[in-house]
Amino acid sequence: MLASVVQLPLPQGPLCDRFILAQYALEDLVRDIKAYLGESGGIDSADVDEAHIISLARKYISNPNDWLRYFYNDPSKNYTRNAIENINRKANILLLVWNPGKGSPIHDHANAHCIMKVLAGELTETVYYPPQDGDNTPLEVKQQTRHQANAVTYISDDIGLHRVHNPSSNQVAVSLHIYTPPNAADHGYHIFDGATGKSSFVCQARAHASPEKPAGQA
Template sequence: LIQEIHNVLGPDGDLTSEHIDENQIIKLMEKYSSNADDWNRYTLFDHSRAYTRNLIDDGNGKFNLMILAWSKDQKSPIHNHSGSHCIMKILDGQLQETLYDWPSEVVAETESSSTGVPLHISKQTVYHPNQVTYVHDNIGLHRIANPSKERGAVSLHLYAPPYKVCKTFEEKTGRARSSGICTFYSVGGRRV
């Protein structure tokens, strides 16, 4: 799978969001059948946090392929992807994706928390092993959650091009703030 992604996204060099055919990557992700022997060594959990971001391949700067290890009954903040394509495949467990429309007006973090309008949910879907989903900022914002109270979940994510920061959004007000720099919990299966 990793080699096929490299083949599709091409050799070293700059890659912009406009030059990516997300359908090719989605097909590759769909073709791969989840096998814990392939991904288990990259799956590091930390149950003191909602999820960990475990880098498998940095795509020579063109993409990030990573495993997210989700603690039980946890969720991400509502967020964008800074213009990056996000393709997610469920490897183990189940995850719920909630898509939100962009707020009609983004409320800055410096404004009063009572200012703004609640975000509108456009779609909610529960995904199971080997199912793939795709989101881009032109589709909207999203939140991923592990609804299980008994077990963790594991997902494979490809972000192309990679991003270092994104925005998170308050559901009740649409208020946006910078996420800070997105970091990795592990790289190549080793804790950093």
């Protein structure tokens, strides 16, 4: 299954080797997000310029050599959350692995910013209008987009709810997620029934940690 993920063509030859070594790496992206958010703990959603973080995410070109160290997949789950970095309780950076044909429930983002970048495979994102108070009607689709590798998308509660789904029947997909502030991890979030609009509060499950990081870091 892992072999079916890593199909991104990389340049070959001495000149290309030097280019790969010089290109913007995942660790550079993490470093720049850290530098932007600062050292002190605590942050509010209004303190974040999401356009700046989106521009950093777009600058990074997916390279499996960067992220395979964080890759873990539980085939019994719809998707597996892998911790990359926890930035002073200001942001969580995660690697998500999506099993074929599986996806997330419809959910909100606990008044936080979420930037998602597809690293391998494809993901379909469906955005929904939030339900009106007292409604008991199906959620209305606002937009549906199929994201290819290296696409970057952004969602917040001001935009709506969303669901992410791997449309492939035989390949896992991999995505990078930046949550700032990490409100869902700290306080939980809501999932929604698409048929009725009813919401349920859930606590965020702890992300899987690579051997390089303690489990408590995200």
